[in-house]
Amino acid sequence: MAFYEVYSHPALIRYRSSVCTKATLFAVVALCLTYIPPLLVAYRSQFWLKTSTYEEQPVVRFQYEAILIATTSAQGEYVAWSTFPHFNHLVGARLRIPALSQVREEDDNQDGKLDRLLLEMQLPLRVEEQLYSLQLLLTFSYQLFRMSTVAMQSLACVHYSSAVPGAQLFISGDLRLQQRAPLPHRGLYNIYNVSVIDSSSPFASAYEFDDIIRKYQQRNTTLLSTAMPVWKPGRAPTAPFMLRAEIHYSTETIYRPGFWETIKFAWIQYVSVLLVFLWVFQRIQTFVFEKQLLTTVPGEPAHHHKLH
């Protein structure tokens, strides 16, 4: 009384043929058509992974270096200040030292990496002076550790100009990584670990804003500050100019993946298309050889484990 299937196993039939027959030719053609088309299909769209992204909160530290230039009249008179003694010396009579009431970096989520820079300074102005524009350069050091170790010195540029003289400027922005080329996936990447402004140079050319910005933008990896400025006009004659800046440090990086990661993704793509082709050609070959459309010598159905 055999009512249900307890167990089953396949019986293997081998079809043999000599080398120069139509059956061998058919088998070779089927082999080529099984293993090569998946490669072509997978190649059509992004086979080798060239770039990939990952998220990491960088270790950003404000270097406490700044250069400030503010235009105080519509004719272009300006005052300036910086943390570099040579620059202050070169500026001479136009030096105006602001009062820094707050410079601090905060770590909101207490993970050991700073999240924000809060900067507040008051620039004293004479009664007849009116502030029309402001340019501020701040330097930071930027480090990443997860994939390759990246260490670089970078710049945040705050710039605002208005036809209306102002009393207060509030800037809130993000420091984003700007890349022209993907980062490597391992190793040390510190070619930009030189300070952006050469503080030891006594020459004025070292502190020219356009030179600094031009050399900085030639780098492949820089920081970009996307700032939203708020300019409040209407300064009381004796009040100083208030500058408040909040700069957030943000995440996300693009890198070039390594050899094994590329191979892993390529293998996934290849095998998933290969399975379809294997199934199709297995059906075709079973039909052709079982029905003896091409003459071969079939062997006895063999069991997988011979017991004798």
Place this chain on the structure above:
Amino acid sequence: MSAVSSLVPARFLTIIAHLVIVITIFWSRDSNVKACLPLEYTQEQYEEEDKKLVVGLSVTLGLFAIELAGFFSGVSMFNCSQGLLSIGVHASASVALLFYLFEQWECSVYWWILAICSVLPACVEITLFIAVFGFKKKAS
């Protein structure tokens, strides 16, 4: 043989599919001709490439006529290897020409498809013609 009799409709369908795509390309060969030419082209260059493609397509139709003649007359209808070859080659031609039409491949690709997928079965067909009518071999 029952297996061969299931090859016959498969062979017929693949030949007709290939034929349909060739006729479709005949009618909408404009974008394929433009894919062969550089961005700036003159009308003479266009006419020349167009003529070449038309010649290729006409040769294909001629070879189809040979193969269909052999198939319908029974010379190669029951021949297993010619049946398998014909099915394989016309199926790949259909897929390749589909890509040729939709992806706007350039003209040189068409000559390869023609050589492998139209000339080959037609040659085997002619050989079978000679074998059956010339040497009186049985068309099994």
